[in-house]
Structures are given as structure tokens and as C-alpha cells.
Amino acid sequence: xxxxxxxxxxxxxxxxxxFAYQVERRLxxxxxEDEFKPLRLKNGLYLQLHSYMxxxxxxxxxxxxxxxxxxxFIARKFSRGYGHFTTRQNLQLHWxxxxxxxxxxxxxxxxxxxxxxxxxxxxxxxxxxxxxGAVAGEIEDPRILSEIIRQWSTFHPEFNxxxxxxxxxxxxxxxxxxxxxxHDIGIEIVKNEAGETGYxxxxxxxxxxxxxxxxxxxxxxxxxxxxxxxxxxxxVYNEYGRRDNIHKARIKILAHHLGIDEMRRQVDIExxxxxxxxxxxxxxxxxxxxxxxxxxxxxxxxxxxxPEFDAALKDRDFxxxxxxxxxxxxxxxxxxxxxxxxxxxxxPGDISADELxxxxxxxxxxxxxxxxxTHEQNLVLPHVRKKxxxxxxxxxxxxxxxxxxxxxxxxxxxCPGLDYCDLANARSIPxxxxxxxxxxxxxxxxxxxxxxxxxxxxxxxxxHHHAGHIGILGVDKKGVxxxxxxxxxxxxxxxxxxxxxxxxxxxxxxVDAIERLVDTYVKLREPNERLLDTYRRVGMTPFxxxxxxxxxxxxx
Amino acid sequence: MPLIKDGKFxxxxxxxxxxxxAFPEDGGVMVTLDRFQSERDALIAHHRPVAVRLASNENxxxxxxxxxxxxxxxxxFPVFRDGRAFSWARMLRxxxxxxxxxxxxxxxxxxxxxxxxxxGFDAFDVRQDFTIEDFERAMKEMTYAYQPSADGVKTIRxxxxxx
Numbered sequence: 001x002x003x004x005x006x007x008x009x010x011x012x013x014x015x016x017x018x019f020a021y022q023v024e025r026r027l028x029x030x031x032x033e034d035e036f037k038p039l040r041l042k043n044g045l046y047l048q049l050h051s052y053m054x055x056x057x058x059x060x061x062x063x064x065x066x067x068x069x070x071x072x073f074i075a076r077k078f079s080r081g082y083g084h085f086t087t088r089q090n091l092q093l094h095w096x097x098x099x100x101x102x103x104x105x106x107x108x109x110x111x112x113x114x115x116x117x118x119x120x121x122x123x124x125x126x127x128x129x130x131x132x133g134a135v136a137g138e139i140e141d142p143r144i145l146s147e148i149i150r151q152w153s154t155f156h157p158e159f160n161x162x163x164x165x166x167x168x169x170x171x172x173x174x175x176x177x178x179x180x181x182x183h184d185i186g187i188e189i190v191k192n193e194a195g196e197t198g199y200x201x202x203x204x205x206x207x208x209x210x211x212x213x214x215x216x217x218x219x220x221x222x223x224x225x226x227x228x229x230x231x232x233x234x235x236v237y238n239e240y241g242r243r244d245n246i247h248k249a250r251i252k253i254l255a256h257h258l259g260i261d262e263m264r265r266q267v268d269i270e271x272x273x274x275x276x277x278x279x280x281x282x283x284x285x286x287x288x289x290x291x292x293x294x295x296x297x298x299x300x301x302x303x304x305x306x307p308e309f310d311a312a313l314k315d316r317d318f319x320x321x322x323x324x325x326x327x328x329x330x331x332x333x334x335x336x337x338x339x340x341x342x343x344x345x346x347x348p349g350d351i352s353a354d355e356l357x358x359x360x361x362x363x364x365x366x367x368x369x370x371x372x373x374t375h376e377q378n379l380v381l382p383h384v385r386k387k388x389x390x391x392x393x394x395x396x397x398x399x400x401x402x403x404x405x406x407x408x409x410x411x412x413x414x415c416p417g418l419d420y421c422d423l424a425n426a427r428s429i430p431x432x433x434x435x436x437x438x439x440x441x442x443x444x445x446x447x448x449x450x451x452x453x454x455x456x457x458x459x460x461x462x463x464h465h466h467a468g469h470i471g472i473l474g475v476d477k478k479g480v481x482x483x484x485x486x487x488x489x490x491x492x493x494x495x496x497x498x499x500x501x502x503x504x505x506x507x508x509x510x511v512d513a514i515e516r517l518v519d520t521y522v523k524l525r526e527p528n529e530r531l532l533d534t535y536r537r538v539g540m541t542p543f544x545x546x547x548x549x550x551x552x553x554x555x556x
Numbered sequence: 557m558p559l560i561k562d563g564k565f566x567x568x569x570x571x572x573x574x575x576x577x578a579f580p581e582d583g584g585v586m587v588t589l590d591r592f593q594s595e596r597d598a599l600i601a602h603h604r605p606v607a608v609r610l611a612s613n614e615n616x617x618x619x620x621x622x623x624x625x626x627x628x629x630x631x632x633f634p635v636f637r638d639g640r641a642f643s644w645a646r647m648l649r650x651x652x653x654x655x656x657x658x659x660x661x662x663x664x665x666x667x668x669x670x671x672x673x674x675x676g677f678d679a680f681d682v683r684q685d686f687t688i689e690d691f692e693r694a695m696k697e698m699t700y701a702y703q704p705s706a707d708g709v710k711t712i713r714x715x716x717x718x719x
Contacts, residue, residue: 007700007712018697022667038637039667121637151702151712157674158646158705161639227703238643239615273651279704286713 001064001370002147002293004112011154012109015116019043020102027099042160043105044090044118049422051095055118056108060128060146060170061089061373065363068371070111072356078104083356085341085349087413087464088167089127089373090118094420116154121162123153123234127169129177130374133294134382136330139189140197142170142178144291145226148282152227159234163241164249166234167206179375179491181205181214182467184251185233192220199226203233203263204255207461211497212252215260217267223287225271228280232270236263297368297383302333312390320442321393321404335386337367339379339396340403340411344436347429348414349377358399366392376413376452378406408445409453409518410436413464417457417474418481424457426474426481427507431455434511439518448518450530454489467491469532470514471498483510485517487543488535501544513547520546560691561657561679570607570628586630589614592622600625609661612640620652628657628679633664642675649676649706669694676706 004012019039026036037047044055056071063071071091075083078100079093086092096104108114118125126149128142129135149168153159159166169178172189180186186202199221205214221229237251240258255263274280312318327336339359342348351359359379363369366388367381374380384392396402405411412435415421417428432455439445454468458475465471471486482504489498505513520543521531535543559568570586573579584605592599592608599606607628610616619626629648631641641660648654659679660672669680673695682691702712710718 005716007715011698011700011702014698018667021697035636035665039665121639154702155671155698156703157671157701158642159639160671161637161642161668235643239640243638243640277650283717285717289716 001062002059002143002290008151009109009112012112012114012116015043015114016102016105016109019105023098023102038120042117042120042122043101044115045098045101046119048094049420052098052101053420054093054096054101054104054115055086056091056093056113056115057118057125058089058091058113058373059150060126060132060143061130061375062132062143063371063373064111065360065369065371067111067113068356068360068363070107070113072353072360074104074107075353075356081354082350082352084347084416085351085373085377085379087375087377087415087462088118088125089130089375090125091373117160119165120160121164121166122160123149123156123162123166123168126150126153127167127178127183127375129171129173130372130380131177131327131336131382132172132372133296134329134334134336135173136328137174138172138330139191140172141291141294142172142187142189143294144287145187145189145199146170147290147293148227148287149230152230156234159238162234162238163243164246164251166237166251168230174493176491176493176495177374179464179467179495181495182207182211182464182491183214185230186214187226190220196222198222201229201233204252204260205495206250206252207464207466208250209247209459209461210253211461211466212256213495213497214252215255215263217255217260217264224282224284225275227282228274229267229271231274231280232267235270236266240266296331297370299331299334299383300385302331302385302387304332306333306386306389308387309389312393315390317397317402317404318390318393320446321402322389323446324404324408325406326389329383331383333386335384335389337381337384337389337392338374338406339381339401340406341378341401342405342411342436343400343403344410344440345433348412348432351379355399355401359401362392362395376411378411404442405445407450407452409439409448409451410445411452412436413452413454413468415456415458415463417463421457421462423460424474425459425476426457426483428455428457428463428472428474431472431474431483431507431510435514438511438515448522448531451518452490452532453514464491465489466497467495468498469530469535470517472510472514473504475504477504481507483507485510485513485547487517487540488532490532494532499540501540502548516547516549517543557681558684558686559659559679560682560686560688561659563688563691563695565688569605572609584627586628589618592626593618596622607657607659610644612638616644616648616652623648623652623654623656626656628659629654630659630661630681631677633660633662635662636664636668642671645672645676646706666690666694670697674701674705674707674709 126146133141169183171178188200202214325338372380414432418424454464455472456463456465484504485501486498570584572586586607605627609630661681
């Protein structure tokens with residue numbers, strides 16, 4: 001893991017003092033709420049429906065056991081004993097008091113954490129593949145570049161008052177688990193024809209009310225040039241991104257309006273200018289210095305097979321869990337274990353302080369004191385010895401964290417919705433729970449295979465509904481909550497925006513509608529087809545006919 | 557409006573002359589981009605200090621062939637959230653090599669001063685109640701910087717390499 005040196009540590013400490021002074025001036029009335037708002041947002045502090053909410057940065061989703069325990073302590077002391085993992089791999093705490101926030105920031109700084117740029121119109125927390133450094137087939141660990149970008153973007157003096165927020169994601173494998181094509185800038189680590197490692201860069205992806213899959217702006221950027229290239233994109237955006245309409249201010253609007261060729265031309269001009277000055281070129285020594293922090297832990301030399309693991313597979317619960325929640329590791333005898341935070345009836349992404357502490361113990365015992373947060377709001381122990389998996393599973397069962405549903409229909413991404421958020425039009429958490437309960441039968445879930453439901457309580461799409469195999473969008477029609485269904489979205493390497501099926505369903509109809517949709521898939525599917533594949537093969541009509549069948553029938 | 561330049565309150569040597577108004581007999585004048593472009597030759601021939609005020613949507617690149625004739629460029633913040641001037645200042649300093657005054661004017665906050673200084677602003681139109689202690693405090697809130705900008709500060713990367 002990355003560790004702060006005196007420079008990083010000083011910066012985070014000074015940020016605490018700086019924010020304390022901002023709070024002091026606000027409390028004295030020297031800052032208006034209008035002036036304070038962007039300042040507090042730059043430190044992840046939102047004023048929501050019931051209270052403040054503090055968004056804590058989890059750079060590229062990596063945390064240590066020590067940090068987990070500190071988060072548990074903070075959640076107990078300043079929140080109501082729980083936190084919420086978000087789709088940007090961050091942790092949100094509800095209910096903190098404004099006067100306490102500087103103290104919370106101090107406690108975070110004690111464990112090399114902060115809330116810097118977790119909101120506001122600046123470069124946000126960089127996200128990456130949660131399996132970084134563990135999964136087989138990785139070209140390079142995406143955390144290395146992510147940390148370099150984190151440092152470059154932190155308090156970047158030129159890009160802290162952009163037209164709108166700016167999100168960057170990095171993936172190091174062909175399979176995309178970081179949804180890079182749904183980001184303002186998406187970076188795929190690739191090798192060029194000469195065998196050199198570098199970066200393929202996409203620009204202008206995003207969700208919200210105008211969803212776009214990102215466009216490829218450059219096939220290959222060399223390692224030493226990457227910061228110069230990113231700076232060029234940001235500068236073009238800062239100069240020409242729209243500032244007259246908040247809904248048209250993201251870079252996706254600029255890139256799609258200019259067209260990718262014109263966007264590329266403008267970026268190339270800036271890039272050439274920045275290259276000339278040379279000051280952003282990344283020396284190989286710096287890259288190597290950062291990379292050293294992400295070196296493998298001391299893996300043991302183990303056989304690929306584990307008798308303990310094989311014996312445990314006779315247990316049906318363990319076998320189910322192994323099937324969905326384990327991913328092959330690059331080292332023989334190891335596995336990547338996903339801890340689902342999607343128990344049936346639980347709020348997706350929520351975790352209690354006691355669970356944080358308990359999982360920290362598991363990290364110590366089984367996982368090299370390290371954990372990852374996924375953008376799908378789950379946790380990952382990246383390096384577990386296969387022979388330890390039965391023990392780990394038993395412990396997870398005791399903690400009620402053993403849901404065997406990673407990637408299945410009940411592993412729903414869901415925003416906080418109207419229960420917490422003052423932007424929302426509709427509740428989302430209760431709908432997610434109802435869907436989970438309807439499909440609670442594990443055998444049925446496994447039979448349905450990979451099926452990603454993503455739900456947002458408003459058009460801002462924090463629940464990534466555009467990228468769901470099934471997306472659900474909560475809307476408000478004259479004070480009544482309705483839920484629109486989309487199908488065919490994907491946030492993976494085959495990224496696509498889902499297609500809206502038709503008029504929305506009421507909260508008492510939506511689960512039945514989803515079930516009709518899923519049953520239709522089961523009838524139509526060919527061997528090894530996911531719902532997404534079946535949809536792509538047969539199109540919308542067969543689904544729509546069945547999902548709206550009852551209404552059509554009633555109308556005639 | 558009080559003016560801070562190079563860390564001190566100073567006398568403002570420019571008088572802003574709005575569109576259509578007559579120029580004073582002598583002394584420095586500040587004009588809009590439109591006026592500079594339409595009366596450029598006369599302004600330069602007069603041998604007085606000339607400053608140009610740019611709105612936030614005016615790219616200073618249009619002035620690049622005249623920079624030797626311009627003593628100061630004022631970059632306007634119509635509202636503090638409009639951060640285009642940060643890029644304009646940076647470009648003036650590092651791309652066009654402009655060494656004259658770059659002044660921030662309009663609506664910006666105490667909390668933006670350090671960023672402004674980093675990208676190349678050296679003069680600031682500040683509120684009446686603003687003190688030099690406020691300014692000094694703003695400049696000292698952050699000791700280090702990760703990224704190069706226009707202020708020539710050694711970056712953290714350079715400091716690390718020099719250890």
C-alpha cells in the first residue's frame with residue numbers, strides 16, 4: 001500500500017487546519033453559506049435532508065486494517081455507528097456535526113486518510129479495479145498510476161474550479177471492473193506494438209441525465225507523458241466546458257458536442273505546448289518509487305490445489321459462495337475473496353462499526369491487513385490462501401457477511417435515494433430490498449447467473465442505472481413514486497447505455513415487472529447466455545411484450 | 557478597491573477607462589479587450605502604461621503578439637466558481653512568457669488566493685476589510701505542492717528527489 005512520507009502527511013495536516021479555519025469563519029458569519037458551500041464540498045461535506053454527510057476518500061478503493069478500525073471508531077463516535085460505501089469506492093458518514101468535522105479530519109489524518117476533493121467541481125477520488133495487484137492477466141497494477149494521478153490532482157491550482165466535477169478511473173486488465181468508459185477520463189493500461197506499457201485514454205463518458213459511453217481520444221500515451229496529456233485534457237475542458245448550464249457542464253457534453261476529432265485536435269495542441277515545457281514529464285525513477293509501494297506482499301510458494309479447500313466444497317453453502325465470490329488469483333494457492341455487503345434486506349453498501357472492526361480482524365488473519373472497496377459497493381480481500389478460505393467463510397457466516405451473491409441479481413447497486421438524499425425523486429433502498437426478497441432463493445439466483453441490477457432514485461444516476469443489465473430509475477410523477485426499467489446497459493469492457501423500456505411502474509408493481517422480465521430471459525436464453533446477451537440477441541420487443549403484457553391485456 | 561501586489565498594499569497605477577469614456581491626460585489606463593483592439597495603435601503611441609482587462613471567456617492568446625506593450629493584464633472572476641482565469645494566468649506565464657502584472661479582479665475568495673498565486677497572479681483587487689495578515693495567512697496555509705505551475709515552487713517530487 002502507499003504510505004505517506006513527510007510531504008503527504010504535512011499536506012493532509014495543513015488541510016485539516018485550513019478547513020478548521022473555514023468552519024470557524026462560517027460559524028462566525030464571515031462566510032456566507034453560498035461561499036462556504038463549495039469550500040465544504042471540496043472536503044466532502046454535504047448538507048443533506050436530515051444532517052451533514054461526510055464523504056471520506058478511499059483512493060482507488062484500497063484500505064488497511066488500521067484504517068478500517070479508525071473508521072469504525074469515527075463511525076461510533078460521530079455518526080450513528082455505521083458507514084456507507086459508495087459507487088466511487090468512498091465511505092460516507094451521515095450525521096456528523098459541523099463543529100466536529102475538523103476533529104474527524106484530524107483522526108483521519110492520523111491514519112493517512114482525508115476527504116480532499118471528494119466533492120466539488122474538481123478532480124475527484126481516482127477509482128481503479130478492485131482486484132488490482134491480485135488478479136491474473138494484469139498488464140500493470142492500476143494503483144500505481146492512480147496514486148500518481150491522486151498526487152498530481154490534489155490541490156491542482158488550475159483545476160479546482162472546473163465547470164463541473166471530474167472523475168478518472170484506471171483499469172489494468174482487458175476485463176473492465178472499473179467502468180472506465182463511464183468516466184470523464186477512463187484509462188486502460190495497454191501494451192503497444194513495441195511491447196511497451198502505456199495508456200489508452202477515453203474521454204467524455206458519464207451517467208446522469210445524458211448518459212454517454214466515453215470516446216477513445218488516444219490509442220497510446222507513453223508513461224512519461226500521461227500527466228502532461230491529462231493536464232491538456234483538463235485545460236481544454238476548463239477553458240471550453242460550459243458554465244452557463246449545470247446540466248451541460250460535464251466534459252461529456254463538450255466532447256460529444258465538438259466531436260472526438262476536434263476534441264483530439266484541441267487536446268493535442270495543448271499537449272504539445274505542455275510537453276515543450278517538460279515540467280510534467282514523469283521520470284522512470286518516480287514511477288518506480290511509487291510502484292514499490294504496491295509490490296506484492298510476501299506470498300508463500302503454495303501448490304495450486306488445496307485439500308482443505310477441495311474438502312470444503314462438499315458443503316453446499318461454501319460451494320455456492322466459492323462459485324460467485326471467489327476470483328482466480330495470479331499466485332498459485334491464493335484466491336481473491338469478495339465480501340458481499342448485499343445481504344437480503346440490507347441496505348446496499350452499508351456497514352456497521354462492529355462489522356468494520358470484525359472485518360479488520362479478518363484482514364489481519366487472512367488477508368495481509370489489506371482490503372478493497374468495489375464500485376459495486378462490496379469489499380474484497382485481495383490475497384487469501386486457498387487453504388484458509390473455509391475458515392474465512394465460517395467467520396463471515398458468523399458475521400452474517402457470507403452472502404453468496406457477488407455479481408448475481410441480489411447484488412444490487414443502489415444510491416441512498418429519497419431516504420437520505422435531498423436530490424432524489426424516489427426511494428431506492430426499499431425497492432432494492434423488495435427485489436432482493438423476491439429473488440432470495442439462492443438456487444434461483446445462481447441459475448440466473450451474472451445479472452446486474454443498478455438503481456438510482458433520480459436522474460443524477462448515482463446508482464449507475466444506465467449501466468445495469470437491468471437499470472431502474474425512480475421518478476416522481478405528481479408526488480407519486482414511479483420506477484422506469486432500462487435493459488441492456490453495461491459498465492464493463494462491453495460498455496453500453498441501457499435502453500428505456502417504457503412507462504414506469506408504481507412501487508407495488510415494479511418487483512412483479514422485474515420478475516416478468518427475468519422469467520422472459522429464462523425462457524429465451526440460449527446456453528451460457530446472460531440476460532444482457534439474450535437482450536442483445538433478441539432486442540427489446542419480446543421483453544417489453546411480457547413486461548407490459550398485463551397492462552396491454554387490461555387495456556383491451 | 558485596495559490592491560495587493562507582490563504581497564503589499566500598493567497604489568494602483570491604472571485607471572479603468574470604460575467603453576466610450578475619454579482617457580485622462582496621462583498616467584496608466586486599463587481598458588477592455590474590445591477597446592484595446594480598436595484603439596491599440598493610439599494607446600501604444602502615447603507611451604503610457606497600458607493594462608487590459610479580460611472577461612473570463614476571453615482567451616489571452618489574442619494578446620500574445622502585444623504582450624511587450626501591455627504592463628498589466630487583469631483577469632476577471634465574474635463569480636468565484638468560474639475558474640477559467642486560473643488557466644489563462646497559467647498560459648500567460650508559462651506558454652507566452654508574460655512577465656508583467658497579472659491581476660485578479662472581481663469575485664474571488666480568500667480561499668482561492670494561494671491557487672491564484674500558484675498559477676501566476678501577482679496582484680489582487682481585494683475587499684475593503686481585507687488585511688495583509690489575511691493575505692500572508694492565505695499564502696502560508698499549504699507548505700508544499702505536488703504539481704508544477706507558474707510559481708516556480710519546487711514540487712514535492714523534486715523535493716523527494718533532492719533528499
